[in-house]
Amino acid sequence: MENKPIMSLLLEQIKQELGTTFDDIYVEDVRVGVVYSGVKITGGYGGIAATQPQSPRSNSAHCSTLPKAGDMTGMPASEVMEMALSDNTLKAVVGVATVNALATMICERNPEKYKFSDTDVLDLIKPGDNVGMVGHFSPMIPRILKITEQLTVIEKKDIFDERINVVQEHEAAEVISGSDVVIITASTLVNGTTDELITMKGKARETILLGPSAVMLPQPFYDKGFTAVMGTRINDTDTMLKVVSEAGGTKHLLKKCGEKFSFVK
Secondary structure (H helix, E strand, O other): OOOOOHHHHHHHHHHHHHHHHHHHOEEEEEEEOOOEEEEEEOOOOEEEEEOOOOOOOOOOOOOOOOOOOOOOOOOEHHHHHHHHHOOOHHHHHHHHHHHHHHHHHHHHHOOOOOOOOOOOHHHHOOOOOEEEEEOOOHHHHHHHHOOOOEEEEEOOOOOOOOOOEEEOHHHHHHHHHOOOEEEEEOOHHHHOOHHHHHOOOOOOOEEEEEOOOOOOOOHHHHHHOOOEEEEEEEOOHHHHHHHHHOOOOHHHHHHHOEEEEEEEO
């Protein structure tokens, strides 16, 4: 198994796939919304990432700011995507959104190499499965409970949901290691916890990265132990920028400017 962090593997793959053409790709617009943030790059490709509070990997007690705010338009995408490795949460958000825009470009340029699956996350869950979910995917919960009653959600925010068992982060290892199916929110790509969480998976049959922040380059995730990557592909970048600027959520993105994508190993 590859020892480098998932995000480092993704950045390496993007550089390799784009080659010398990478020098001609620039950031054309950046929007940091309260729910999602979006980036537009050369060619009109767009990517999003979940906007988050200060990352747990940062020691700063202050609110995040973007040091290059007002100056990012026109920057090389190769430079902006490196922000995905930052401890500054807002820089990481913009970086991941840029990575997603670049991944969209790569997938569209190589349709034979990157073939999407029609598989839905529910297709990977069997009756009686013990499901561990990192992140509270509220709309999905009743659909999972129709398949299995064994669902535990790990959530750092205080959430009361009488339908399920909700536990705090310190119980993550116990829950994930004992699950048949593990669902990890792609927002962990922003807060830097994806690699730690995937090491907890035990003998899970399926380990799924799920959410609009997921990157459409599945191999680095497979190399780390994920069996599926499912997210949102932006197909109307200008509308996406408007939606994130107006505090739109996942439903708005899917209705107005995006569609679900799925890769299954």
